[in-house]
Amino acid sequence: MIKEKEYKGRREKFAKKLQSDSVAIFCAAEQKVRSNDTEYPYRQDSNFYYLTGFKEDNSTLVFVKKNTTYKIYLFVEKKDPVKELWTGKRLGAEKAKELFDVDDVFEIEHFAPKLQEFLEEKNKLYYDFKVKNKLLDQVKLLAKNILYYKDAAKTVETMRLIKSTNEIKLIQKALEITKEAHHKAIQMSQKLSFEYELQAEIEYIFKKNGAYSDAYTSIVASGDNANTLHYIDNNMALNKGDLILIDAGCEYEYYSSDITRTIPVSGKFTKAQKELYQMVLDVEKKIISMMKPNILRSELQNEAEKMLCEGMVKLGILKGSVKKLLKDKVHKKYFPHGIGHYMGLDVHDQNPYKNQKNKEIPLKAGMILTIEPGIYLPEDDKKIPKKYRGIGIRIEDDILVTKEGYENLSKEILKEIKDIESYSSL
Template sequence: MISEREYRKRRTRLGRKLKPYSVGVLFSATPKIRSNDTEYPYRQNSNFYYMSGFTEDNAALVFVKEAKNFKTYLFVAQKDKTQELWHGQRLGTDKAKERFLVDDVFEFTTFNEKFKEFVIDKHHIYYDFKLDYSKVKLLKRRSENILSFENLAHIVERMRLIKSKSEIKLIKKALSITKKAHHKAMKTAQKLQYEYQLQAGIEYIFKKYGAYSDAYTSIVACGNSANTLHYINNDKKLKEGELILIDAGCEYEYYASDITRTIPVSKKFTKAQAEVYVMVLDVQKEIIGMIRPNILRSDLQKKSEELLCRGMVDLGILEGEVKTLLKEKAHKKYYPHGIGHWMGLDVHDECPYKKLNGKEIPLQAGMILTIEPGIYLDKEDENIPKKYRGLGIRIEDDILVTKEGCENLSCKIAKEINEITRKSSSSPLNSFSLLR
């Protein structure tokens, strides 16, 4: 749990970054329609949540800055017994004033009126440029004296790059649950028939241990399905002798985990499967070993491409000189994605990779990123040895940059071949064990 004091510290840091005589606005997420009059489960806007810790819709957080000093105001939905009968309790202004360390709390219905007061004699307005048009129009309508409009999201997302101790603790908790889910999958895969059954078991574990949402739609891809990078159909049969690529992670108190493991449907890897798997695993280990402050993510990408290309040459998947193949980007056919991404409140944390001057942001202590090399060998590709066709292998861990180097936050999730086969060969399970 992140304390109200930590949220206030974040708001203080943000307020100090705003220009004199400015107003900054962050809005809550808007509920999204699934079909007709039903909605998707509500998920708060990450930037708004990062600055407030408030999970309701119809809310806004406003910064009003004079020459140096600033105040923060929270707008919340009004208490309404009829609405609460259908949609649940609202915090309301009175309880919000008790809970949140802001200067004042107002009902959201008064936002237009209050915003008009806030922008008097102000010269700059900060807001998230990704806002829907109606909200942008609202902010600009009251702004006759404004000299500039600034993207507040850029500032907040830069702040989100460095995780606090509380944030790291929540991500570790998410990973402890994700570990249970992946290990359960390793134990049950050979007893199930379909990808979606394995997915159901994984997501059951998420909820059982208090992670009420997955961080993204789970990928459970058996055999050649793993060669579709964002495969989410999860409707194919689990076939004896094939591998299953499982990319699944839970979200705990808004913080994500993101883990990929590739496991056999049977209890063991074939010789060909093991050859490719070990090559990818060795690459991942070497890239993780490079991580420390001031290293560039692009250096990790370049090295991963070099290592994977060399590995593919050694296995006969590619032919030729490594330098020439890299120059021609021949390896990208089988490794088309990046080595990893930022992770935090979003599984692909919406934090910048470059500074405003265009230079890349180097790694710093407190950043969390994924490392996920992969090889994708389509079964129809006759240019590669037949024994490797249809294999799709990715191994992904979540890495914290530390002052001395890095910490693999997901190191306890089995990934060595002997660990995976040991998990797969543990006590016999029947198809009903997922419910126990």
């Protein structure tokens, strides 16, 4: 768990980055309507949560800076026994003052008049440009003296690039749960009939272990379905002889895991499946081995594309010079996505890949990225050797960049052919 001391440190770090005579506002996420009077399960805005650890909606965090001094205020929903009967207990301002180390806590109904006071003699306003919130509508009406609007999200999302020890521990916990779920899938694939049954087994493990939210909608794609990168219907039959691409990870205390494994329905890979799988696995292991501080993500991408292209030529999927195929981007038809992405509070963490000068940010110790090469060979592509058609394979791990190089946080999740085949028979 992350304690208030760490959240306070984040707020102070952010406050020091603000310019003089400014106000910065972060709003909690709003409830989202599913249909009529029913709502989706609530999930706090990641930047707001990063600075507060507070999970309630209808809340705001406000920074007020004059010269080099600053004040930080939290606004929360007031206690209301009638509302709480229907939607659950609220912390309230009095209890929030005890728990949060801020300069003051107010009830949200006082937000507009207090904000008007805060904005006096201020000419810069920071807020998250991506967020749409009714409270921000009030802000814009009151911000009559503001000369400069700045995106507060960019500063916080840059801070989020480097994970603390406590953040890494939460991601490791999420991965422990995800490991159990993927291993269960290996054992159950031969016993079930439909993709959604396997999805249910995976997500049961998540929730049984206290990961109440999926980090994203699980992909359980058998056969040719694996060639749709974001396939989430998960409603087709599991057929003997097919592979199943499972991209599934849980969220534990707001921190994500993101793992893909590709396993055989029958428990055994065919010769053609082994050839493709081993090619992808060799690429993944090589790219992971390259990770270290100061290397560029584009270097990892280029090496992955080169290796996959070479592998496809060797297997007869592509024909011609590797150099020319890469130049003409022919290989992208079968490997269209990036080699990986940042991961943390969001499964695709909202962190910058380029700095303010538009230059690529090199890897640094404390970053966590996925590495996920793949190959996708549609069933109806007649240019592909018949034995490979209808096969989609992706292998994905979550990697921490360290001072010495890297640590594969998901290394215990089985991915070697012999290990998957052995485990499936247990």
